[in-house]
Amino acid sequence: MAHYTELNIGPVHPSIHGILKFKVKLHEEIIEDVEITLGFLHRNAEKICELNYYADNMIYFDRMDYLDAMNMELGYLTAVEKLMDMEVPERAQWIRMIVAELNRLAARLVGIGAFGLDMGMLTPFFHCFIEREKIQKIFVEASGGRQEVNYMSIGGVYQDFNDKIINDIKEFLKEFKPYLEDIYNMFMHSEIFWQRNDGIGILEPDVALDYGVTGPLLRGSGIAYDVRKDAPYLFYDKVNFDVPISHKKDNMGRFILKVEEMRQSIRIIEQCLDKIPDGPYFNNKAKKSMMLRLKGDGEAFSRIESDNGEFGVYVRGNGTFKPWRVHVRSPAFKNISVVPVLAKGMMIADLIVIIGSIDTVIGEIDR
Amino acid sequence: MKQTGDIMYKIISESEDKNKIKIIQIDKNDLIEFMEDYKSKGYYLSSITGVDMLDHLEVIYHIHNYDTHEYIEVKVSTQDGKVPSLTKLWRAADWDEREQYDLMGIIFEGHDNLRRIFLPDEWVGHPLRKSYDLKKVQYIRMDSEGNEHVSFNENEGW
Incomplete structure (x- = not known):
């Protein structure tokens, strides 16, 4: 007769990225x-979103995928602006695209850094966070916030990009491109990293x-x-980028793919910086004094x-200042x-690596 | 006998939401047949939303075709809060239906494991209902077995 062991991992455990509980049934x-x-x-x-004015809900969306706050805000605003028939000026849309891609880079850096940490690779983690810090400094310059930025607002963005921010981004990208390859090589030249991930x-x-x-x-x-390719929003149909895929289907394939997507994000930001036009950065119909009367x-x-996949927001209004229902399709x-x-038939040590490769953010799962 | 190509469901109305997504309203008794038809056309379930309309509940299914990139919203309204479960068609329906049961109180008939997903099993009420009383605080306590218990008394939990 087979002998089974039940093991609880979590709710608070250093190697699952947040607080959730896995009850694992083990045979040996x-x-x-x-x-x-x-x-x-x-x-x-x-x-909570139902109790607030439309413009107030930004901060709650910031705290869903707290690593990828710009994309969360963008998801909510795309729905709400459609609901209000609010048009967004071109410059604001390009700015949104730049910050969304920058935030995708920042979230990925945490994702792959923590993924290495799960396997005991301490070095790339620090290098990832050094680079992420630079992105956050750009966000502080633009919005005043580091992680929970609250930068976008209905009809535009909170503050215009000045020349310093654009120069900062250009400088960051120039430094980051070779740095990313260094981080990537740190992973790929590790024998342990391959053994823990190939075919898992x-x-x-x-x-x-x-x-x-x-x-x-x-x-x-x-x-x-x-979604950026198949149902383009903002100006993603006006920039060139590829959607990489992997046929390896395992952790290793996903990791290589994530890094390739970061290179594509850099490509998108560079094109955005070339194409960004002058003009207003918010719609006058949504200026601050009008914000709560929409x-x-x-x-x-x-x-x-978003960083994790298709982030969908369903908003229904009933003609008042507050939404009737907000639903989030969390990737x-x-x-x-x-x-x-994924974990069935694997060793118990592989479970941690698998969770790391999925790159979960509990704030978004639990909402 | 059911022939291929036979349409066994009736579409009540078709419209568009403000983001140009097609909305198809159907009767809840036709839901399984409708979804089976669309599944055979290559659609996958993307999300389930419950909306409390005070006198009735609406259940909104977003389905998505990865080949043609079509996104469709299927709307079903229910008076008694019961709709058939789609877990037999797509595994994605499992957690989505548990979420909507937990927060909105929609009963998905035919779901094998319709338990609360976020809140403790003993929680009273479904928070996303408009009639839910937000002022009544519930306190959770965990016993030595790891089971969670809910009480309205402040001293019996945290």
Whole structure:
């Protein structure tokens, strides 16, 4: 008769990125089943959003995927601006694109840095955070906030880009491009990194689609789906970039893909900096004195590509100052649900690596 | 016998939301047939949203075709808060339905494991309902087995 062990990992554990609990059923060292318990960081942001004015909800969206705050704000605003028939000036849209891509870089740096940390690789973690710090300094210059930026607002952005910010970004990109290759080589030249990741956590494309998985996890299974390409928002149809895919389907494929996407993000930012026009940076209909008097009516669903995948926001208004219902389609929530499939038949030590490669942010899962 | 190509469902209305996403409203009894038809056309479930309209509940399904990039919103309204579960069609429906059950109180009939996903099992009420009383604070306590218990008394939890 087979003998099983049940092991609780979490809720508070240094190597799962946040507070969630895994109940693992083990046969010797082999994982038979994983049960996930969520809700330790649940704040019911959707309910809080219903109680506030449209413009107030930015800060709650900042704190969903707290590493990728710009994209969270963008997702909410794309829906709300559609609801209000609010037009966004061109300059504001280009600025939004730049900060969204910069934030994607920052979130990825934490993602891959912490992923290495899960395997005991301390060095790349520090290098990632040094680079992330530079991005955050740019955000401080633009918005005053480091991580939870609250930079975008309905109809535009909070503050215009001045020449210093644009120069800072250009300088950062120039330094960052070779630096990224250094960080990448640090990972790829590590024998342990290869052994821990090659062939671990295999996700078949049909399973990925069935579970509603998006983002690097889906592209890592060989399906080229990127919202920026397939349903372009902002000016993503006016810049050139590629959607890389990996046919390896495992942790290693996903890691290589994530770094390749960072190179594409750099490409996008460089093109944006060339194309950004002069003009107003917010819509006059949404100036500060009018911010709380904006009404929304009808329903709108918007989706954007955040760091973790397709981030969708459903907003319904009933003609008042407050939204009637806000719903978030959280990519990390879907991605984490596939862990039992990835971990089945693997060793217990591989579970930590698999969670690291999915790159979860609990603030977004629990909302 | 059901033939391929036979349409077994009736579309009540078609419209567009403000982001140009097609909205199809159907009866909840036709939901499974409708979704089976769209699944065979290559659609996958993207998200489930419940909306409290005071006199009835609306359940909104967003389905997505990865080949044609079509995104469709399917709307179902229910008086008694019950809709058929889609877990037999897509695994993605599992957690989405548990979330909507937990927060909105929609019963998905045919779901094998319809438990609360965020809140403790003993939680009273469904927070996203408009009738939910936000002033009533509930306190959670964990026993030695690791099970969570809910109480309205301040001294019996944190």
